[in-house]
Amino acid sequence: xxxxxxxxxxxxxxxxPSDVNGAPLAERLRPKSLADVVGQQHLLSPGMALRxxxxxxxxxxxxxxxxxxxxxxxxxxxxxxxxDAHFFMISAVLGGVKxxxxxxQAAQALKREDPNKRSLIFVDEVHRFNKSQQDAFLPHxxxxxxxxIGATTENPxxxxxxxxxxxxxxxxxxxxxxxxxxxxxxRAKAIVTLPELTRExxxxxxxxxxxxxxxxxxxxxxxxxxxxKQATAxxxxxxxxLEWLERVLGEQMRRHDKGGExxxxxxxxxxxxxRGSDPDAALYWLMRMLGAGVEPLYVARRLIRMxxxxxGLADPRALTMALDATKTLERLGSPEGExxxxxxxxxxxxxxxxNAVYKAFKSAKAWVEKDRTREVPLHLRNAPTQLMKNxxxxxxxxxxxxxxxxxxxxxxxxxxxxxxMVFYEPVERGxxxxxxxxxxxxRALNEQAQQQKSRKP
Numbered sequence: 001x002x003x004x005x006x007x008x009x010x011x012x013x014x015x016x017p018s019d020v021n022g023a024p025l026a027e028r029l030r031p032k033s034l035a036d037v038v039g040q041q042h043l044l045s046p047g048m049a050l051r052x053x054x055x056x057x058x059x060x061x062x063x064x065x066x067x068x069x070x071x072x073x074x075x076x077x078x079x080x081x082x083x084d085a086h087f088f089m090i091s092a093v094l095g096g097v098k099x100x101x102x103x104x105q106a107a108q109a110l111k112r113e114d115p116n117k118r119s120l121i122f123v124d125e126v127h128r129f130n131k132s133q134q135d136a137f138l139p140h141x142x143x144x145x146x147x148x149i150g151a152t153t154e155n156p157x158x159x160x161x162x163x164x165x166x167x168x169x170x171x172x173x174x175x176x177x178x179x180x181x182x183x184x185x186x187r188a189k190a191i192v193t194l195p196e197l198t199r200e201x202x203x204x205x206x207x208x209x210x211x212x213x214x215x216x217x218x219x220x221x222x223x224x225x226x227x228x229k230q231a232t233a234x235x236x237x238x239x240x241x242l243e244w245l246e247r248v249l250g251e252q253m254r255r256h257d258k259g260g261e262x263x264x265x266x267x268x269x270x271x272x273x274x275r276g277s278d279p280d281a282a283l284y285w286l287m288r289m290l291g292a293g294v295e296p297l298y299v300a301r302r303l304i305r306m307x308x309x310x311x312g313l314a315d316p317r318a319l320t321m322a323l324d325a326t327k328t329l330e331r332l333g334s335p336e337g338e339x340x341x342x343x344x345x346x347x348x349x350x351x352x353x354x355n356a357v358y359k360a361f362k363s364a365k366a367w368v369e370k371d372r373t374r375e376v377p378l379h380l381r382n383a384p385t386q387l388m389k390n391x392x393x394x395x396x397x398x399x400x401x402x403x404x405x406x407x408x409x410x411x412x413x414x415x416x417x418x419x420x421m422v423f424y425e426p427v428e429r430g431x432x433x434x435x436x437x438x439x440x441x442x443r444a445l446n447e448q449a450q451q452q453k454s455r456k457p
Contacts, residue, residue, distance in 0.1 A: 025224070026217040029187055031074055034082075038183055038213065039176040040071060050075070050171050059083045059120060061141055061148040063156050063165070066173025067373075069212030072151035075173075076122040079149065086110050086119040088146075092128035100136045107145055119146055126150035127159035134161045141167055157385035170387060175211025175373060182206065184213060188220045195227040196238065201245040207372050208249060223248055263294070267302060270345075275310045279349035286345050296334050296341060300326040303344050314354035314430030321347050352430030360424035367421070374415035407442060410449025420446075 031037045034044055034054060043050035053060060059079060064072040080087035088103045107119040121137070123129070140146045141164075148168060152159060156170055176184075182202070188194060197205065205223075209216035226248050227240070270285035289299055304322040311318035325344040329337035383393035398408045414420050426432035426439065 024218065025188060025192065025221040026214050028191065029184070029217060031071075031078065034078060037071060037074065037078070038187075039180045040075075040173055042174065043171055049169075053169070054079065054082050057083075059085060059118060059147045061168040063126070063150040063152065063160060063168045063170045064173055065152055065154075065156050065170055067153055067175050067211060069209075069214035069216070070173045070175060071213065072173060073122070073124060076120070076149045076151065080120045080122075083118060083120070085147065086117060088119060088121040090121065090123050092123055092125040092133075097133055097136060100133065104140055104145070107140070111145060120149060121146045122149045122151070124151050125153070127152045127154040127156075131161055134164050138163055138167075155388075157387050165387075172391065174375070176209075176213050176216075177211070178203075178206045178372075181209055181211075181213070181216050184216060185220060188217060188224075192221070192224045193228055194220065194224055195240045197245065198239050198241045201240060201242045204242055204245055204249075204370075207370060210373050219249070262292075266292070266294075267299075270299075271302065271306060271310075274306050274345065274348045275353065277349055277353065279346045282345045282349045283342060286342060290338060290341075296329055296338055297326070299341055300329055300344075303341065303348065306348055309358045310353055310355060311348060311351045312354040312357035312432075313435055314352040314356075314427065314432045316431065318348055318351045352432075354427045354429055354432050356424060356426050356432060364423045367423075374418055377412065377416050380413065407445065409445040410453060411446075 034051065037044060040050070042048060045051060053062070064075060066072060076089075077087065079085075086107065088107065090099050090103060103121055107121070110117065110119060123137075126134070137146065137148055141148045148164070150156075150160065150164075150168065156165055160168075185194070185202070185205075205219065206216075209219060223245075266285055266289050270282060270289065273282035273285055286299065290296065300322070304319070304326065307318040307322040321344050325340040328340040331337070332340075378392045379395055379397045381388070381393040383389045388394075398411060400406050400408050403409075412420070424439075426436040428436065
């Protein structure tokens with residue numbers, strides 16, 4: 001069904017089997033009360049906004065805004081249960097005006113049967129509804145027939161109609177942190193057989209979930225299934241390591257063709273000749289490729305890559321040269337345009353070399369892939385709407401162009417829970433000599449500013 005219309009049901013009791021055979025672990029662990037909810041304590045702790053709303057005795061229209069798997073649907077169900085309300089649910093991905101109309105009719109019928117009992121409508125992925133579909137709720141929210149609850153992963157300032165937004169309180173939900181996901185692991189372990197994991201493996205599992213409780217529990221369920229088939233899963237003292245977990249997660253290392261095929265060997269020889277600053281050898285391998293019928297635009301794309309990977313900021317003109325060669329080739333075609341490839345190859349081979357950008361790229365990428373998704377600091381967020389300003393987006397941001405030398409000494413641009421890291425280290429060749437001097441100066445100013453802050457009482 002595209003929507004459900006029923007009195008609010010109590011969520012599955014924590015730690016108890018579901019009434020539905022084969023229910024996923026995430027469903028079996030769905031909280032039955034606010035006390036069972038993991039995460040969102042900035043909203044659910046005593047005295048916090050959403051906790052107060054639950055304790056008020058009167059439901060109000062609201063929008064839950066947050067990433068996937070943080071409890072938006074669960075909170076909607078708990079709200080309906082707390083207020084003993086009829087609960088309707090529509091998926092904006094699959095539903096439309098027809099489902100809205102049917103829900104309104106069902107709510108009107110229930111209202112006639114029991115005028116004192118409220119109806120609550122939960123719209124999942126509400127940002128998927130267009131303006132007219134969202135407008136369809138307005139008269140029924142205004143009349144009190146429906147209490148509206150929307151869930152969205154997108155910024156409601158942009159995705160929810162202002163008329164509907166003005167009638168709903170926005171609650172910002174956050175990704176679950178490591179401690180909260182670990183708590184879910186222990187709750188799951190109380191009802192299904194799970195192996196012992198090393199600390200490194202547990203950290204990998206938590207990072208893999210990326211703050212998404214549903215993804216975490218689905219992965220835990222997969223671990224349960226795999227471990228249950230292995231004799232070591234229940235062996236006392238047996239601890240499963242990171243390597244075992246990676247196999248369960250289905251991670252696959254990138255594989256490279258090492259079969260010695262002429263095509264890949266030749267492009268490798270061209271690349272290494274350019275990197276080795278040998279223009280004659282590079283021209284030889286270029287001619288070998290073109291003579292063998294290799295598509296010239298393919299070669300041009302590889303030269304663009306070489307310009308960034310092996311020359312980088314030691315000579316930024318190298319990338320411009322490669323792009324210009326590609327444009328010229330596209331305009332002239334072959335064989336006339338192939339001369340510009342030769343010109344580019346010679347320039348790249350003779351240019352000062354630096355892989356500092358390439359190394360910084362790989363280092364930053366590897367770090368981000370293994371790390372969890374961290375929140376953007378409030379002072380770095382854009383605040384084009386009043387809602388976002390009320391949430392302190394952009395507060396205390398210092399505009400660099402208004403500072404001496406257009407530099408804010410001591411400013412923190414990384415996530416607040418992450419110490420500043422160094423990915424890019426220029427080499428002492430070409431333009432990167434001057435870039436290195438500039439970086440050294442800026443880092444010294446930052447250090448000086450930080451020391452001044454630490455000395456303040």
